[in-house]
Amino acid sequence: MITPRIADIWVYLSASPLLWLTITLIAYQGAYWIYARANFHPLLNPVPIAIVALVLALEATGTGYPAYFEGAQFVHFLLGPATVALAVPLYAQFDKLRRLLLPLGGALVAGSVTAIVSVLAIGWALGASDATLLSLAPKSVTAPIAMGITEKLGGIPSLTAVLVILTGISGAVMAKYVLDALRIRDFGVRGFAVGVAAHGIGTARAFQVSEEAGAFAGLGMGLNGLLTAVLVPVVVSLIRHF
Amino acid sequence: MLAAITTLLVYQLVGEVLVHFFALPVPGPVVGMFLLFLSLWAKGSIPDGLHTTANTILQHLSLLFVPAGVGVMVHFARVSGEVVPIVVAILASTALAIAAAALTMQGLIALRRRGAGKAPR
Numbered sequence: 001m002i003t004p005r006i007a008d009i010w011v012y013l014s015a016s017p018l019l020w021l022t023i024t025l026i027a028y029q030g031a032y033w034i035y036a037r038a039n040f041h042p043l044l045n046p047v048p049i050a051i052v053a054l055v056l057a058l059e060a061t062g063t064g065y066p067a068y069f070e071g072a073q074f075v076h077f078l079l080g081p082a083t084v085a086l087a088v089p090l091y092a093q094f095d096k097l098r099r100l101l102l103p104l105g106g107a108l109v110a111g112s113v114t115a116i117v118s119v120l121a122i123g124w125a126l127g128a129s130d131a132t133l134l135s136l137a138p139k140s141v142t143a144p145i146a147m148g149i150t151e152k153l154g155g156i157p158s159l160t161a162v163l164v165i166l167t168g169i170s171g172a173v174m175a176k177y178v179l180d181a182l183r184i185r186d187f188g189v190r191g192f193a194v195g196v197a198a199h200g201i202g203t204a205r206a207f208q209v210s211e212e213a214g215a216f217a218g219l220g221m222g223l224n225g226l227l228t229a230v231l232v233p234v235v236v237s238l239i240r241h242f
Numbered sequence: 243m244l245a246a247i248t249t250l251l252v253y254q255l256v257g258e259v260l261v262h263f264f265a266l267p268v269p270g271p272v273v274g275m276f277l278l279f280l281s282l283w284a285k286g287s288i289p290d291g292l293h294t295t296a297n298t299i300l301q302h303l304s305l306l307f308v309p310a311g312v313g314v315m316v317h318f319a320r321v322s323g324e325v326v327p328i329v330v331a332i333l334a335s336t337a338l339a340i341a342a343a344a345l346t347m348q349g350l351i352a353l354r355r356r357g358a359g360k361a362p363r
Contacts, residue, residue, distance in 0.1 A: 028305045047304050051311040058312070065316045072309035079306045081250040081299065083271035084257070087278035088288055088296035103350035111343025119335035126327035136331060140339055143310065144269040163332065165314045168307065170336045178337050184344045192347060197339035204303035214300060220343070222272055229267050 014063065020071030027053045040208055042176045047201055048169050089215035096188060097219065104192060108220065111196035112227045115140040116235050135159040137232045139167040142199045145225040149232050164199070171198020172205035187213040195220025246295035253278045
């Protein structure tokens with residue numbers, strides 16, 4: 001008698017957003033617990049760990065993404081207000097930012113151009129198709145901007161979303177090693193570089209390290225979103241000329 | 243807390259309206275962030291409630307990428323044909339971009355400090 005009742009409960013729960021919303025929060029907090037226990041080791045970033053756990057749970061229960069998103073949308077929705085909230089740490093660091101206008105501008109241009117040109121060059125050298133290259137070009141900026149850029153150029157926006165998330169995770173995981181190897185210690189510089197190269201997921205990591213790094217990362221993410229939207233079409237049309 | 247959340251949503255809403263009205267190539271929340279920044283600048287201080295709420299949300303910014311990330315992995319099959327070029331290009335390019343931005347910024351700060359003479363900040 002027990003089995004059909006469990007099946008009934010499952011049918012009821014799987015039709016409600018409560019189940020997957022709760023599981024998303026539990027998966028993230030579990031991943032965060034591991035991350036905190038490991039002293040915020042960059043290789044144990046909670047984003048990829050929670051994602052893998054949830055994908056396995058979806059596979060195991062035969063749940064499709066639309067059913068999952070019914071619940072997870074409440075978390076996803078908060079990305080908007082969180083982006084607006086970036087104005088607060090930005091303003092808190094305003095005095096420091098104001099003194100660094102030129103270094104910030106230079107770093108923005110250098111990081112943005114490097115991100116676009118190097119991903120195209122390496123992808124092309126390794127034989128990626130044209131549609132993939134177009135989808136890769138805006139990979140360092142936040143997903144809604146990147147998808148808009150790709151769409152206008154004739155790439156594949158949903159592929160761009162995949163590549164943007166992969167870039168964010170790679171940046172969040174690698175940044176410490178790259179910056180330590182270059183002996184860059186200033187939290188403002190470290191944060192800004194991560195925000196330019198690895199948008200929101202990099203910014204999230206920067207906030208876990210220091211509020212100053214987070215503020216600079218948020219600024220880098222926002223500015224690079226604007227610059228990349230201008231640069232990618234220019235770079236692509238230059239390449240098509242040759 | 244409630245007032246702060248309402249503030250964030252109002253700025254996002256205004257941002258979305260402006261983006262659609264002027265067909266801007268930027269997401270609404272980014273415009274909302276810019277407007278909130280300008281408001282804080284005009285006001286000259288950050289209201290306590292807003293500061294606490296913003297910090298609470300931003301501390302868990304990572305969580306907010308999880309639902310989109312799950313969607314991404316579900317669509318991973320699309321990438322599978324070109325996994326090697328894609329993964330290598332992303333890893334190398336992201337490391338290069340971090341290095342380029344950081345070195346340029348550090349270099350320009352050092353350069354200006356030298357230019358400014360003995361007055362280190």
